[in-house]
Amino acid sequence: MALTHDDVCRVARLARLRQDEAQAQSMLTELNRIFALMEQMQGVDTTLVEPMSHPRDVAQRLRADRVTESDRREQLLPLAPKSENGLYLVPKVIE
């Protein structure tokens, strides 16, 4: 099954990746070559096979429900491209 130009534009929006028309075209060609490779999987019978998400089938470890993070604002906030008064700055989202 081949991807369409619309698919590439939709996925780029979902992934928050700006692309121009030339990039969308070449992305479409590349992705279709890669997805042709993936089609090999579809012929395999996996009806009775459970999906494997962890190599050792280990369940997520649980811990006590208490705060473990300390306040690291002074360390972390200076890494932000824009901040002011201890807050991250982003473009206005509410009119």
Next chain:
Amino acid sequence: MFQLSIADLSQCLARRECSSVELARLFLERIRTLNPGLNAVITLDEERTLAAAAAADRRIAAGESGPLTGIPILHKDIFLAKGWRTTCGSRMLENFIAPYDAHVVEKLDAAGMVNLGKTNMDEFAMGSSNETSWFGPVRNPWRLSAVPGGSSGGSASAVAARLAPCATGTDTGGSIRQPAALTGICGLKPTYGVASRYGMIAFASSLDQAGPMAKTAQDLALMLNAMAGFDARDSTSLEREPEDYTRELTRPIKGLRIGLPKEFFAEGVQPAVTKAVEAAIAQYRALGAEIVEVSLPNMGLSIPVYYVLAPAEASSNLARFDGVRYGHRAAEYTDLTDMYERTRAEGFGAEVRRRIMIGTYVLSHGYYDAYYIKAQRVRRLIAADFAAAFERCDVIMGPTSPTTAFELGSRTDDPVQMYLCDIYTIAVNLAGLPGLSIPAGFDAAGLPVGLQLIGDYFSEARLLNVAHQFQLASDWHVTMPSSFAA
């Protein structure tokens, strides 16, 4: 001096034949003079390095040193090292200063290793040639027009050129083993969960694993002793008793059952690679090993499975790069969405964008079951093939890479060709098994060939034993590129 293994350098330090500061200066000087031709190291901080070396010398003087104390090391730039610029080979993190240490870095620091600097890598570890780095390609010291492999290409090239005695790497689909093979060094990917992923910038979280890169199997064992261990900050870190990975090094090979999967010796392998691998296996036979034919019938599916699962996990992991909390932010934008889109389009290179697109697509509504869940099911079949093979043998051997190092630029136009570089390494990550590459000869052009050793879960000590015994009987691992030997 720069040719010596960690084990030998450690002896020199213990006998006071050299100091850690002298070693640090020696390797910093080699980096200064030789790195410009390789582009293997992208960040240095001499002051920090020399301070760490001086601290190691004090520990040695106080009689509080271990086998790694005072030994210089380079870290792949995927590991956070507090106060060091950590870029992951990306424009997105070009000016990012790590606010804390990765668990692996913390452990190696605690063992007294001296951080020499950070190595170049494929952007976000996505690549098999080290050509996707924002900081430019790395060159192979055996032939400067060839790639060193990837994604831990900077670490591999640096160790091969003896710019450092050892380095850290990470392996998601072959990123330690393949560059180790292409540059003639040793590299180990441990069992998934043995080394903590905390502070290691995430690519594909169910596959990523840190491991050591060095000149000898014995050095890998010494490094793994410090790198391995449970860490509550990584939810997939395994709670196991610590083990000494050097404990089996001296065990004789006699009686070892080597499994040879016929799929590893199929079409598409360069004859020189097959020849070197077969010669190495003949040497094992001479040492008393038995050969067993095994089969991994689903191995051919590992590439399609990997290129669904790894991009899916990557698209999720890389969603954190939004230009708000850290990293690059576009200079101009109209609103929040526009800021995200421009920031990410500018900050990520072509291969990373491609993989985010694949991952976003296979996780999107209507395709999740057909691709993502399907790939997870086939993943289990691939793991089951290995389980069946290990009923009949102790270690699986074959080539690490189907070819020796290829020319820079020769595969960059064709992502599918590039993905096929990892045909022999990817299945090991999908199954979560340990895998090791050691030098096993050269092709006619003088480029190194790697022999891959794959073991059952937690068999690192045995794999290192099997590699070490080969190195006692061969000298491929001590051969270095002559233009860097002066």
